[in-house]
Amino acid sequence: MIELHDVALEIGGHPLLSGLSARIGAHELVAVVGPNGVGKTTLLRALAGLHRTVDGVVRVDGVAIDAMTAFERARRIALVTADDVLLDALAVRDVVAIGRFAHHRWWQWRTREDDDAAVTRALDAVAMSDFGDRLFASLSSGERQRVWIALGLAQETPILLLDEPTSHLDLRVAHEILALLRELASSGKLVVCALHDVNEAAAYADRIALLGNGTMLALEPPEALLNDARLDGVYGIALERIRLPSGSLRIYASDGRRASQVSS
């Protein structure tokens, strides 16, 4: 379980988010949405213990994350980041195997059977088992994204955090990845995932955290969040709500008009 108690975050000395309080448990998929630059990435890094809070505390299973060693954190939390790095001459399996770092002591350099099994499971989960021997550099951006997710899965942690995991993926692969995250949450993992597409978040998440105006405005089930009028204000655009034949709600930008024009 992750708990946030009145957490405040800064970036480069500038206040970014404050007053964040929440409690997220196992078996749950929480999507974090909000406009660009609102602090989704920083919040995820803070949840992973990789960004210091300036106020408040993040607890994982009751333990303050700042009190954990890097090893302890990496055995509880996996963070799949969005930035791309150049990797020369590294095969996909080698990249994913790096996720096993925290399962080894410093002198245990060789991969063991349990590492191989974890890497295979992770590659299977993202449908990349046929790519194990391929060079990472030869993959498309969507395939690379799946490898990064596999890296996080290979850590075999109860908590999985993902920063925009569908940003480079086509419709089908994005669906497959989100369905996988849904499945992981159903099977007991705690999954928190920053997404830029609110409808995508609504289709898969149990709850959606809306970031805006320097804080967390809401942490609600999709239906309630999509109906929340603050959504229009946060994105600065008028939104239309449309009920699909399946019964679920979706939002669309309404003819490109700004929220301020609509409200006036």
Add this chain to the structure above:
Amino acid sequence: MKPLAGLALVLLVPAAAAVSLLVGGTPLSIEQVAGALAHPHRADTLNVIVWQLRLPRVCIAATVGAALALCGAMLQGMLRNPLADPYLTGVSAGAAAAIAIAMLAGASAAAIPAIGFVAGLGAALLVAALARRGSGIDANRLILAGVSLSTLFAAIVTLAVVRAQSSNYAGTIVAWLAGSIAGRGWHDLLTTAPYLAAGTFLALLSIAPLNALRIGDLRARAVGVDVERAQWVILAGSSLFAASSVVLAGLVGFIGLIVPHLARRIAGSNAVALLPACAAIGAALCMLADAVCRSIVAPAELPIGVLLAFIGVPTFLYLYLRPATAAARSARR
């Protein structure tokens, strides 16, 4: 790494050592060297050549080559920069400046290695302090601080050489800058042994973090690497290697920059295979180069740094650029 390549690397070191023992101002036969090695206490000229002159030089050349190659591989891995070399951290330039000043000031020859060692580590600490950001090290700041301080130290050396022109010190300083193992013996190796041992221990500690750092600092952090701690361990280990090699052989270029690239082609980028491959290739290359330096213009000697650059750089460019063009051709097809 393919088993055959591994075996070749394992055999490379004793083969280079054997060649290095055989050639020199007085060429020796295999029987002569084997006889001298088998009877270490025999008092004859042959034993003096093998035990007091050749063997310590072979060991020092191997140590310097291995230390510089390991240092280069560790820094390149940590900074994720293929241009990083052992002297990037200011170790060599700091040591050179201190030694040049010490020679001008009339310091005894016996004190020179110690002065070089302390000044080299001091310069590395200064560069690390300037490159510090938060509790870790910023790669760009490290490179900038290392390059700019090295330039400053090089200016001090030039000034010292100009000032020393009237005396015989200028030649000594220049010879030292060119890199040479001439006149070094067991004592020098023993003096640096504790620091080399400490460097080796830190290199072993660096293996797992170096592997994880291949996917970038942030992702390495996410999989559990204490990146700040790893950076200090790698920097300390590589500085000990560089400072020890400066004490043993002056400034020997080429090895630290280029051997890691050659080793990566043979052994891949996994530090478990890469670091031993670097040590083996660096040691063998340095032993062979020293053998050539001793024999090609005997009884005079060539500076090993100069020879390595003349032979090594064209060879490396050929090896390194050729497969890239082949790959580009196949990509076009």
